[in-house]
Each structure stands twice: as C-alpha cells, then as structure tokens.
C-alpha cells in the first residue's frame with residue numbers, strides 16, 4: 397500500500413531504516429517484539445539516543461529543534477519504527493504539551509520547557525481526568541484559586557499514565573465556578589515536586605503499575621505557569637486532544653503484530669496441521685487483515701490531506717475507533733492461538749528479569765498483553781465518545 401512516494405521519500409525511508417537497524421538496541425527491540433514491559437530507563441535511553449540524531453521530536457518544526465519533517469516523512473518514520481519494533485516516544489511531553497506551548501505558551505514558557513522536553517530532562521504527565529470527569533471532562537472540579545502571584549490548587553486527578561516518573565504535569569483546573577462549565581477552566585503546568593502533590597499507584601488487570609491517582613492539596617503554582625489566558629483552558633485542551641488522536645491508529649504496529657500472530661498460528665497445530673491453515677481460524681485472520689488494510693488506506697487519505705495542509709479533523713475519531721478495534725482483535729486472536737499457555741502469568745519474564753519464560757517465550761506475555769490492551773478503547777476519549785463525534789461532526793446528526 398503506497399502513497400505517491402517521491403524518490404526523495406524513498407531515500408528518506410532508506411536513511412531512517414538504516415539508522416534504526418544500526419542503533420536500536422537489541423534488548424529494546426526484543427522487549428517490544430515479545431510484548432515485554434518497558435521501564436523508565438528504556439523510554440528515557442531511547443529518547444536520548446533519538447536525540448543524538450535530532451529525531452526525538454519527529455513532528456516538531458526546525459525552529460524548536462525538531463527535524464521539520466512533512467506529513468509523509470512523519471508517516472514513513474512511524475512505519476519504520478513500528479516495523480523494526482522501536483519503543484514509541486512517550487507522547488505527554490513531545491506530542492501533547494509541546495504543541496500547546498508552541499501555539500499558546502508565553503515566550504518564557506517556550507524557552508524554558510521546549511528544550512527540556514526535547515532532551516528528555518523533564519518527564520511530563522497528563523492531568524485531565526478526574527473521578528467522575530472522564531468522558532464529561534468539562535465537569536472537572538479540581539479548583540485553582542488565585543492568591544497573589546500564585547494559584548492554590550486543590551482536587552484529584554486520576555488515570556495519570558506514568559505519573560510516578562513525572563517531573564511536570566499539565567493540568568486542567570477550574571478557575572471560575574460561576575461560568576458555563578467549559579468557560580471556567582484553565583491550563584496549568586505543575587511541578588510534581590511541589591509540596592501537596594501525592595501520587596498513588598493504580599494497579600491494572602495485568603498487574604502493571606502504569607496509571608496513578610494524583611492528589612493535589614493546597615499546591616502553590618506560580619502564575620507564570622498558566623498557559624495562555626485564564627479560563628480559556630478548554631480551547632487549549634481540545635487542541636491537545638486533536639494531537640493525541642491522530643497517532644492512535646497505530647497501523648505500523650498492527651502490521652507487525654499481524655505477522656507475529658501468523659507466525660504464532662503457524663507454529664500451533666490443530667488436527668495435525670498448522671492452526672493458521674484451519675479454515676475457521678484462517679478466516680478470522682484474513683478478516684482482520686482486510687480490516688487492517690482498509691484502516692491503512694484511511695490513514696493514508698488523512699496523511700495525504702495533511703500533506704496538502706489540512707490539520708487533523710473529525711477523521712481522527714474514525715482512526716481511533718478502527719485502530720483500537722484492530723489492536724484488540726489481534727490480542728484476542730493471539731490468546732486464542734496459544735490457548736491455556738497464555739494463562740501462565742510470568743512477571744519476571746515480562747520485566748526482563750529472567751531471560752526465558754517458564755512456558756514459551758512467545759506465548760507467556762500474551763495474557764498480560766491482552767488484558768493491557770482493553771485500555772485502548774477507553775483512553776484518549778472512549779470509542780463511544782468518538783462515535784458521538786462522528787455522528788455530530790461528520791454525519792451531522
């Protein structure tokens with residue numbers, strides 16, 4: 397499946413591929429291919445390594461130290477990283493708060509934070525969701541009161557991904573309780589070391605510590621850490637969510653996982669033949685492959701309209717829904733392929749503490765992977781909410 401790639405695009409792809417082949421550490425590649433857990437240092441060291449080539453923020457313009465790639469080059473980069481099994485660059489700093497700062501931040505904020513995001517000095521987390529305010533985000537209640545040259549913040553955030561490692565949190569807070577709910581929200585940058593910030597783990601179905609609750613008690617935040625104007629935070633929050641959704645289709649990753657599934661199903665036997673050749677199972681894999689090809693065509697349409705200068709629109713919601721459905725279906729078929737072997741939970745192998753699993757190295761991480769991927773239809777705006785967006789913005793219902 398090809399865009400109209402130019403010879404320059406092909407040369408770009410060859411350059412990126414050669415660099416990744418030469419520089420992606422074998423252990424990281426193995427962890428990604430085998431669905432093992434990546435730790436803080438895995439993400440941080442990969443970010444630093446990308447920085448040595450000027451590629452730690454692929455979507456940034458040159459002005460801020462990015463490579464200045466166009467939409468097609470960014471797509472090629474995503475494809476090549478997924479193909480080889482490179483860890484994703486964490487989005488919270490590079491692709492979420494940075495675009496907001498570039499568009500709405502003060503000069504001082506840009507000067508201070510952007511270089512620190514680029515070189516990995518600051519690890520960011522996203523403080524949007526609260527208990528009772530997820531899909532209905534605008535109902536959020538965490539309050540910030542202006543006292544002299546500070547805001548005093550009180551409230552609770554939840555589902556804060558990797559917040560246990562974060563140096564900074566971009567946070568939505570209510571600064572005007574009297575206004576319409578979308579109009580009384582502001583966008584604050586909070587240093588996680590400020591007294592009054594407490595991070596508590598939430599352990600997920602796969603026993604992984606990936607998300608947290610963050611409690612904010614009388615947290616003093618300097619007014620310089622307000623982004624843009626007070627009570628205009630909803631505008632900035634929506635701008636950021638548009639950036640969050642476009643990468644979410646993860647076609648390259650699903651193509652790699654499809655190959656893994658096929659390999660797995662070729663090695664399993666049913667009635668003396670490879671499971672992949674069983675007509676019923678084979679049909680399920682073929683259907684999924686067709687869905688994935690259709691998704692890829694849709695992504696390419698969005699990429700080429702972006703290349704023509706249009707920003708991501710409500711199409712991002714289609715990519716999110718279909719992308720996550722395909723990702724989840726892949727994990728389901730993998731578990732179906734290995735059957736009871738997937739039930740063997742082997743945390744030491746998952747974290748890389750032990751080199752080989754107690755059962756089968758390919759199969760052992762699959763139950764955890766399956767459970768972990770239930771999240772994809774919830775985060776980044778649940779799939780039901782994406783359907784509402786499509787109904788309103790695309791179908792005009």
Ligand SMILES: Cc1cc2nc3c(=O)[nH]c(=O)nc-3n(C[C@H](O)[C@H](O)[C@H](O)COP(=O)(O)OP(=O)(O)OC[C@H]3O[C@@H](n4cnc5c(N)ncnc54)[C@H](O)[C@@H]3O)c2cc1C
Nearest residue numbers: 522523524525530531555556557771774775776777778780
């Ligand atoms: C693994 C994971 C990581 C996350 N990381 C972060 C993070 O780093 N930072 C952050 O701020 N948030 C994060 N989130 C939170 C995420 O954005 C919310 O979970 C999500 O927006 C859904 O909100 P909720 O959990 O409150 O569910 P609810 O909003 O209570 O929804 C419950 C169910 O009702 C459905 N529903 C709700 N409203 C409607 C409607 N109007 N129409 C149809 N159906 C509806 C939903 O689709 C869902 O199925 C994360 C979530 C997960 C699971």
